[in-house]
Amino acid sequence: MSTTTATPLTTTDPEAFAAHLFGAGNAMPVEMARRNAAEAGVADRVRFHLADGAEMHGSYDAGVVVVMDEAVAEVFDPPGDDLERLRYGLSLTLCPPCPATTRWTGTVIRPSTLRAYAQGAGFRDIEILPIEDFGLWRSYELIA
Numbered sequence: 262m263s264t265t266t267a268t269p270l271t272t273t274d275p276e277a278f279a280a281h282l283f284g285a286g287n288a289m290p291v292e293m294a295r296r297n298a299a300e301a302g303v304a305d306r307v308r309f310h311l312a313d314g315a316e317m318h319g320s321y322d323a324g325v326v327v328v329m330d331e332a333v334a335e336v337f338d339p340p341g342d343d344l345e346r347l348r349y350g351l352s353l354t355l356c357p358p359c360p361a362t363t364r365w366t367g368t369v370i371r372p373s374t375l376r377a378y379a380q381g382a383g384f385r386d387i388e389i390l391p392i393e394d395f396g397l398w399r400s401y402e403l404i405a
């Protein structure tokens with residue numbers, strides 16, 4: 262019988278753990294991400310771009326796709342509360358349909374709708390991320 266003993270990592274060299282991350286999104290989250298990276302002292306190892314995900318080209322060693330959307334009820338229960346109706350109305354007004362489809366989803370994407378879109382794009386499933394204290398938003402990870 263053999264045993265293996267793990268040797269604890271003792272380095273303080275940040276390059277030993279360097280990962281270069283790439284993120285894309287719209288203006289507000291990108292600026293927030295850049296500011297947070299600078300405050301955390303990792304701005305030299307992450308890049309955030311104001312871009313549509315469809316414009317991301319290149320090869321990557323690994324990747325995670327995170328989608329952030331309105332945190333409305335997971336299942337629509339007509340007529341919805343005042344806040345949900347307001348958010349859905351704003352969503353349809355501010356987020357016109359994707360030109361590549363005839364769908365008009367807006368930004369109020371229920372988990373079942375996002376799951377269908379993700380699976381249609383080749384992802385296996387979605388996971389609602391356990392991010393607390395984020396108020397009006399829900400974050401999902403698309404599972405490859």
